Amino acid sequence: MSIETDWQLIRNRFHTYGNPISVAKMxxxxxxxxxPRGARVLDVGCGKGELLxxxxxxxxxxxxxxxxxxxLSMARANAAARIPDAxxxxxxxxxxxxPLEPGSFDLTACIGSLHAFGELDDALTALVALTRPGGYVLVADGVRLQTPPPEYLAAIGADDTELPRDNAQNIAAGRAHGLRALWTALSSRDEWDEFEWLYMYAMERHAEEHGLTPEQEEQLVATREFQDAQxxxxxxxxxxxLYLFQVPAG
Ligand SMILES: C[S@@+](CC[C@H](N)C(=O)[O-])C[C@H]1O[C@@H](n2cnc3c(N)ncnc32)[C@H](O)[C@@H]1O
Structure with a gap:
């Protein structure tokens, strides 16, 4: 499918990264x-491939x-243009x-894609196993800032237990997996706004310029409703x- 018809390509068109951490913090x-030069790195749920x-x-x-x-087609195209010989x-x-070989990566990453494993603990278990001693595990996940208001839970169709833990709990989870917590960054409200509104902008602009299929129209309406709750x-x-962890060297 082309960028004119594929909803994922339409939505992601203007993002550099598909997560709310700014490019500067990444x-x-x-x-x-x-x-080391030539380090082996893995990104699970790599999206447009910017990190790699x-x-x-x-x-x-x-x-x-x-x-x-x-x-992923955007990742391939960006890589072909920027790192053709990589x-x-x-x-x-x-x-x-x-299939991935245990202990074979100098860095493993999963940024906003932890659902590929389940929850944060599942992702940490899998990524630690894939990372060599002394290597890095770079993960990013949602962070609970306050008890979710019932109106918010109703609007997004979730219950409290489905929402992520707070920042201290995320860091503690890394340590519980034997990792050293080296550095973290939290997205600001501005960064969240930029991330969410770039989706909205991309969809509204596409609707204006190309029109929408009935299915895309439904997705746009759902996104507007989500954005209101946001x-x-x-x-x-x-x-x-964003959490930079390290597997102890041994
Ligand atoms: C919020 S995006 C994050 C993209 C990228 N990590 C970034 O920060 O730019 C989540 C990505 O996870 C991918 N994903 C979902 N389920 C997955 C799975 N089972 N295995 C690998 N990736 C998955 C989605 O396709 C999506 O591109």
Whole structure:
């Protein structure tokens, strides 16, 4: 499907990363990494592939990206333009369907894609097993900022137990998996706004320029409703945290 018809491509058109952490903070995380040239890096739920492309640009990394969405076509296209000679393997697949060798990566990442494993603890178990001693586990997940108002839960169709834990609990989860917590960053309200509104902007602009199929029209309406709940309650209730952990060297 083309960018004119595929809803995922339409929605993601203007994002650099598909998560609410700013490009500057993602860049800061990359500044802090000490990786050998040619390091092996993995990103599960890699979306448009920006993280892996930047790891290749900085470290000449050998990269593996996994994502079942058509958004992966954007990763392939961006990589072809920016890092044509890189050692990158893009798997258009779910995480479960890609065999990966334990302990073989210098860095494993899962940014806003923890559902590929289940919850944060499931992701940490799997990523720790894939990472060599001394390597990094870079994860990002939602962060609870306050007790969710009942109106917010009703609007998004969730119950309290389905929402993520708070920042201290996310850090403690990493430590409970034997990881060292090296550095974290939380998205600001501005970053959340930028992230959410770029989806809205992309859809509204596409609707204006190309029109929508009936199915896309339904998705746009649902997104507008979600965005209303986000503005009323979501911004005060949910944050997003990026966590740089390290597997002890031994
Ligand atoms: C919020 S996006 C994050 C994209 C990227 N990590 C980033 O920060 O730019 C979540 C991604 O997880 C992917 N995903 C969902 N289920 C998955 C699975 N079972 N295995 C791998 N990726 C999955 C989605 O297709 C989507 O691209």
């Amino acid at each position: 860049e800061r995380a990359l500044d802090l990494l000490v990786l 492309i930047r790891l290749v640009e900085r470290f000449g990394a050998a990269a593996v990206g996994i994502d079942p969405s058509t958004v 050692d990158v393997t893009w798997h258009s697949a779910k995480r479960d369907d890609v 503005q009323r309650w979501g911004r005060d209730t949910m944050g997003f945290g």
